[in-house]
Amino acid sequence: MSALESLIGLLELRKADGLVLVAGEPPSLLGGRDRSLTMPPLDAATVTGFLEELFSPEQRALLVAGQPVETEHCSPRSGAFVVKARPEQGRTRIVVRRGALRAASPSPSPSPPSSSAPWPTAAAPSSASASAAAALPLSAPGHGWGLLMPLLARAVEEKASDLILSSGQPPVLKSGGEAVRVDGPVLEEGELAGAFDGLLGEERRRRFAQVGSVDLGLDQELPGHVRPVRFRVNLFRRHGGLTAVLRPIWELVPSLEELGLPRALRRVVEQAHGLVLFAGPTGSGKSTTLAALVALINQSRACHVLTLEEPIEYLFPPGRAVVHQREVGEHVRSFADGLRAALRESPDVILVGEMRDPETIALALTAAETGHLVLSTIHAGSAMGAVERVVGALPELDRSAVRAQLASALRHVVVQHLLPATGGSGLVPAVGILAVNHAVAAQIREGRTQLLATQMEIGADEGMVTLESALAELVRSGRVSREAAMAATTQREALEALLSDRPASRPPRA
Known part of the structure; x- marks a missing residue:
């Protein structure tokens, strides 16, 4: 006798009306004298087996596409049962009840509509045949x-x-x-x-x-x-x-020290308000650095922190701060929608996982100018690139105003790369820091961003450091190879000069 038939047999014994089957929970009964069964929770493989036994491949495909399905099951010993299944919080809930399906006029087996197919192609189908081709071949849920x-x-x-x-x-x-x-x-x-x-x-x-x-x-x-x-x-x-x-x-949020990041980064979260941008290529550890800084705020400041992430990575336990985390696609539709709502939710610090579109950028600048500390990431390889990426994302007619707004709101640009450590012992961060002072703000406002690297060179007293200086220090200390450092910069001549202790050529003054 199959496991399913054994469970159905319990309906007769307990005089119950139905049976509920969900992965991770013991089977339970509907009606009758006792709703609970003293059994271990069902594992996912067992529930998948029930689905394969009860439903056709087409019906299982509909389930994967998020649609409820129903069928009739004839038990050799107990007669007819109506079986319904529906997706529920990432699992499938199966309900088995006595009875038979009402007769219906024959119709072809349904197929998942293109609008709800779990893995449609990026391009919208333009015909019924294209719609059928858009969905991937589907297996049973969780198979x-x-x-x-x-x-x-x-x-x-x-x-x-x-x-x-x-x-x-x-x-x-x-x-x-x-x-x-x-x-x-x-x-x-x-x-x-x-x-x-x-x-x-x-x-x-x-x-x-x-x-x-x-x-x-x-x-x-x-x-x-x-x-x-x-x-x-x-x-x-x-x-x-x-x-x-x-x-x-990892469960515990790493500290700046554990990540090998400079203590100078602590200064960026000491700001009362303004915008701090973290730049670097994909996979350079920007989101982990942001998490470490939020953890630092959580330990040291009695404030309200609101994060907008896609997805939520580290979870922050209660500390001195009140931290509320929202996930794009789960709690809010987009970064822009989350930011718009945040302006009414009384945060002191707002973390925006990524500034990827003009609306998010404009809202982040507004938030930074209206008394909030905004921390965010942007895909750029340098401080100059980060500034130009923000300005270039907005309509050309507005760029003069955007430069002025950015010059007023921006506090720091942190440029981060991860390099393979010598000996293959993990990854090492290289960090450049631009602090926005009066000279830097003027250059941003006037569009002379090619001079930002020079400001970083002469701004050591204000905590500034160029990415090339950080790379040169890593090479000198033997933590990364010269080749790895060269691969991480677009300013190879400047890095060569630092490694050979000769002056590098500087960009002309505008």
């Missing part, structure tokens, strides 16, 4: 998840920076800047889609449809860990399939 567990555990055990899963390819662990293929299952596209689909809400599905990628957070229980381990997940469509990049987020 691929069990295959991922050993890989997640290995990534945490080996302290890997990332686990990369690409459909049709072996898994990859990334550590110390090196990506290495490891033994593990090669997932099909449908398995990878099915594994993650239950974690997506409507807003994230829409974003994936528009841009072809989405970020989310995941808490996963792993053997040997008392608490769930948090992962930052990025899912993206690529040529030939789907890829998921999972980054373990």
